[in-house]
Amino acid sequence: MITGTQLKDAILSASNHIHNNRKQVDELNIFPVPDGDTGTNMSMTIGAAAKELSGFASDSIGECAEKAASAMLRGARGNSGVILSLLFRGFAKGLKDKEAADGLDLANALLLGVEAAYKAVMKPTEGTILTVARVSGEKGRAAATINRDALVVWDAICDNAEKALATTPDLLPVLKKAGVVDAGGKGLALIFEGMRSVFADGMLIPAVDLSAQETQETATPGNAVAEWEGEITFTYCTEFIVGRDPEIKEDPATLRAFLESIGDCVVVVDDDEIIKVHVHTEQPGDALQRGLAFGQLLTVKIENMREQKRKAEEAAAAAKKGPERVDPVNDYGFVAVSVGDGLSNLFTDLGCEQIVSGGQTMNPSTEDILEAVLATPAKTVFVFPNNKNIIMAAEQAVALAADRKVVVVPTRTIPQGLTALLAFDPDDSDEENQANMLKAAERVGTGQVTFAARDSDYDGHKIHEGEIISLMNGKLMYTDKTPVKAVVHLAKAMIKKDTSFVTLIYGEGVTEEQAEEARASIQARLNDDAEVTVIHGGQPIYYFIMSVE
Template sequence: MKSINGIQFADMVQMGAHHLFQNADYVDALNVFPVPDGDTGTNMNLSMTSGAKETAAHTHDHIGKTAQALSKGLLMGARGNSGVILSQLFRGFGKSIEQLDVLNAKQFADALNYGVETAYKAVMKPVEGTILTVAKDSARKAVEVSEDVDDIRELMEAIVDEAKKSLDRTPDLLPVLKEVGVVDSGGQGLVFVYEGFLASLKGEALPSKTVGSSMDDLVSAEHHMNVQGFMDTADIEFGFCTEFMVRFEEGKKSFDETAFRNDLSEYGDSLLVISDDEIAKIHIHSETPGEVLTYGQQYGDLIKIKIENMRQQHTEIVGEGYSTGAATKKTEVHPYAIVTVAMGTGVSELLKSLGASAVIEGGQTMNPSTEDIVKAVQAVGAERVLILPNNKNIVMAAEQAAEILGIEAAVVPTKTIPQGMAAILAFNPQATVEENKNNMTEAYAHVKTGQVTFAVRDTSIDGVEIKKDDFMALAEGKIVLSKPSLKEVTTSLIKSLMDEESEIVTVIYGEDVSAEDANEFAAFIEEHYKDIEVEVYNGKQPLYPYILSVE
């Protein structure tokens, strides 16, 4: 096979997307941090699926045109840093071959290499030992092999082989991977894509579906029809679509699927449970996803969690207004808008009260795509916009959205909710977009963020021994403590954040924390730090009992 056309490339894309889809749960499980929001596999899967759909809809014999369709689909569907990097890899790939009818081995190798160069330029501070390294090493091998090999199948075999070897080397380049004992999750996702490419070229079948992927089919059949079936958003009794996987462990409660299903049915509706000897995957609509997750932990390790607000999904489908969503239809054009991202209706209301024009539902468990952000901005109808991601894994998607909006737009690269709050307060409607970006960025730099969540597995990071199900304290994104007691972890965290210049502490408590407990914590702060002003808000956020801001 000395060349491929657009139709053959489209099949490679479909096979690559399908193979990644089948293994997305495994990629999620490789996330290093033991927090309940590891979603690299989910993000890459949704990004690649978007690219595959656009490719299928615009397949040409002309490979350049087919590659452009893939590039467009990936660009709009890109979620999370891994998804954005994947989109940049194939953006460069597509750009380099846009004039070609067919692609030979040498051109294929050069296109992969150009894609790597494009991706590296898109990342402000590239880190080796990640998907970038796997892409770079395999592209270099492709260029080297293409000097002597003109069979594209043979070339792709070399690419896959080198990608796997590079993936195995990632722990040597990124110490935290070696410390935890895993390879890079994004790099693994790219290997799955390339394996799909090779299977397509060789006419081989991919492995059969797993427990995780068959659940996705059932969810598509039940959940999404369920959301659209409501006549009114207010009719949705159980508002949060909750999906997670339990990896069974010895010493934990013995799993009986019938009993498990009966117990979970008390927490909501649209319950789906699929299991084998090692894993169970669960889908349920519930008002209390935190309680559902706590129940699941009795049986083993939670390795994947996704929580979506169905009330927002419904309003986006039927075009209704929704106070915390971003899909409200407006005709009025505003001179300025602030669009931000958050999980939890209370957090969304808080951000809007500070001045946010729209809050996209998302964050820890579901990163919005580039297209989600674009649509949110367009729904607001503004001449100028500032986008606040409030999550380090959303910054790159936000920057892609800003580039293609066609209006004055800038990203204030906030990585936490407290940073977002401080940035919004520094907004000046009389200033230019660039002036606001600089001022808001400077404002949030003076804010320290603390977060409390729970560990999804045993591990050790930065010298902190972490036990599954313990509460973890994160100061400025770094795990500093892991203990069974929520009270002990939270009080220790606030002590680590305070210094002589601290004046204001904001406590945002989650859906699993009572107002009494939150106020007791606030009283503790006031007692130990006499001159500190303490503000308490019910954020109703899942997974994170407390989010703390210290200014």
């Protein structure tokens, strides 16, 4: 029999196991577009349960399962995370009011979750996490008819999860061609294995600290305070470049010695033409004056690290706190998922009271979406996920908002979300608006230009990491040398004789001049009555997002 304490430890162990191996699961993703990968989403989903259970003290397996399922539901990210949460919701339903569970109880509870997961997916596909969950549950129940010992049954569940995982390439040709197994199925097998470690030997798999590796992998240029995370001894981060005067023969080492006397973190790099300086100090003026003794100042940057740290801490506290809940006083309101200041401002201008930060590389959780819904002062809140991997998480928020109605419009792209929002009619019913907004969204062709996150042989295309790639309505179309060439090439394929409107949204890494170059080339391919509108979205990952209507 398995108790609540054992299940708690098993979930903690499973969370650690997929956390330790999530990169391996992420790398099974065969689609080359950068996205919120499966291993990361599943790790963050079960991680929410592990955090919630860290102080759990009851030995009731029913109470433990319920607490874990509730945390996973709210913490679910991406389709794989939602499916995982539904599997554990089945556990909670099947183990309700039980103090301990035998093998048959565990198998039946898992199959309740499998049933819920299949129902939640609009078009269930075999060869995915669903197959691995279903087969392992069925084989577990079969084993329980012979021996109801919990460990015997869980061994059968784990062993058959691995066997089912091995069959996924035979069920999905795209996996077979890529030579990989399904990522969600692999993640689930890891979670089951992490739980077995506790059930079999009482051994909780420890978490490996991946923070140093991840910090290095995801490091991006930031502000001055980012390089100095401890106590700030000196206020001003001072950087300047001096163009050396050939008449001045003084050794730059004397400049270094002076700077070390008035500050720390001193870096002085020089060659025959320039001296580049970095110092943290309370006297930036003195540092600049001493630099002038070697020539002219070419560039100067001074940042107040204490003020930056204060603002960063305030922003972090606000983000952690989340939006404040408000009473539903208006008839309707809107929530959209978006990323990039320009795009978020556009949704706000169109009437969205709350913007959930997220998109392709970081899928927001059900809790994130729920908080935004509850911060919208409306009796009916329409939610626009704007990404196919966020729709299921949004739909899980529907039942959690008890004091208001939540209507999810399953938009898969940003252009679809914008068009759907414009189609809203306050005189129509909620059901009519949902149907009409979705119809409007489906009439929009969406083009996207991004880069390949990994080498891939996908859908007849041999893709190399870093190549510029374009997608039309989610389908991989072309590779090109530059983002501008890619979006123009893509527009040529998307534009039809009756095209009347093209919207070109440019993001990070694209200049205004490049966007104008693309606009002019696309405009030249349209009839005289058609128009191209350019918007600075500021979105990461996607150089261009284009809608064609």
